[in-house]
């Protein structure tokens with residue numbers, strides 16, 4: 551089988567998850583990386599064995615050896631990069647969110663369709679085993695009709711203040727909430743019809759980062775269920791994990807609870823402190839990365855190799871952004887928004 555020529559755009563933290571997965575795949579030829587920071591692109595290419603590097607997006611996209619690209623740049627840059635990549639006829643795996651506005655998402659989908667290429671959004675909870683089990687319970691009817699859903703996905707303040715230098719151009723509801731909205735749509739098999747949301751801008755604003763501290767939102771689903779969603783970027787840095795991810799799914803016949811962050815399957819106490827290491831997202835399995843963060847990238851490679859469609863689509867990206875934009879609008883106006 552011919553190997554698939556891969557390009558990677560955005561050589562930062564999450565780009566390294568994609569790069570490690572490509573490095574471990576025998577189906578892939580690592581052709582080139584691109585980052586606006588040329589030195590970072592060079593270091594990344596050396597570390598993960600890509601043949602070349604550039605800071606010029608057009609140069610990467612005009613390379614005929616590249617069949618598909620991963621886009622792992624900051625949230626607000628996805629739209630412009632995707633339009634060019636899809637127009638250049640490349641298949642695309644993009645980090646969440648697909649784009650920040652519905653208008654941008656619709657343009658992206660139109661260019662995808664015009665060029666007949668594949669587009670997958672990296673909503674990786676479709677591979678997150680506890681949530682896969684919840685979906686199975688729902689599909690098997692074990693919970694009866696889903697009635698009430700509570701999901702929180704929060705980060706410590708480290709993320710917007712020390713990890714991302716672009717947090718002010720995104721928000722906790724785009725960065726975190728897009729995952730949760732996608733999760734709720736996927737598990738319930740239902741669309742979100744109405745949202746009410748509140749947010750506050752105090753702590754991050756004071757720190758010079760122009761984005762809300764948190765959003766608390768209530769979503770009404772077309773199947774009659776309701777969901778409470780919490781996305782916060784100011785949890786204390788001393789929390790045992792960088793993120794706090796929990797879900798409750800209450801149905802007419804059963805209930806289930808997920809702790810996808812500090813589930814305490816392993817506890818660690820050293821001279822540097824204590825913590826609950828992640829065993830779900832990315833683990834090293836004898837030199838190969840494994841977990842729900844790398845599985846969707848392997849799925850994308852498989853779709854390219856077998857010419858099949860990804861299980862998470864551009865439409866999923868569009869629908870998540872539609873709800874996120876409504877959440878932003880509701881929090882701003884103080885009014886519920888119908889979708």
Ligand SMILES: NC(=O)c1ccc[n+]([C@@H]2O[C@H](COP(=O)([O-])OP(=O)(O)OC[C@H]3O[C@@H](n4cnc5c(N)ncnc54)[C@H](O)[C@@H]3O)[C@@H](O)[C@H]2O)c1
Nearest residue numbers: 560561562563564565585586587622623624625627645646
């Ligand atoms: N799936 C997840 O759970 C998850 C987790 C973290 C981040 N992400 C997503 O991954 C994406 C990247 O996040 P990150 O944490 O790796 O950010 P990062 O800041 O660590 O890396 C971004 C990289 O992109 C480069 N860049 C910025 N603008 C560019 C442009 N126009 N062209 C080329 N390069 C450019 C930067 O120089 C940087 O090297 C974001 O969309 C984020 O939401 C997803």
